[in-house]
Amino acid sequence: xxxxxxxxxxxxxxxxxxxxxxxxxxxxxxxxxxxxxxxxxxxxxxxxxxxxxxxxxxxxxxxxxxxxxxxxxxxxxx
Numbered sequence: 001x002x003x004x005x006x007x008x009x010x011x012x013x014x015x016x017x018x019x020x021x022x023x024x025x026x027x028x029x030x031x032x033x034x035x036x037x038x039x040x041x042x043x044x045x046x047x048x049x050x051x052x053x054x055x056x057x058x059x060x061x062x063x064x065x066x067x068x069x070x071x072x073x074x075x076x077x078x
Contacts, residue, residue, distance in 0.1 A: 025061075032065060036072040046075050 033051040037044040050071040059067045 029061075029064065033068055036068055043072075043075055047072065 029051060030048070033047040034044055037047040047068065050068060054064060054067055054071075
């Protein structure tokens with residue numbers, strides 16, 4: 001019974017750690033996109049849409065900042 005309790009405590013701790021890490025990454029990605037938008041409300045919406053597109057296109061995290069910077073530059077052209 002003791003091993004079962006230890007297993008449940010360890011598994012729930014690992015799950016919580018994973019869940020927290022995923023939430024922090026989502027917040028960081030959202031903050032990155034919004035920081036490129038500045039105070040312009042329409043650009044904020046545009047950047048959030050581009051962030052969703054990047055997730056759908058499965059852009060690697062290492063390339064996300066460059067990808068979002070390109071998207072922000074394309075908005076300035078419009």
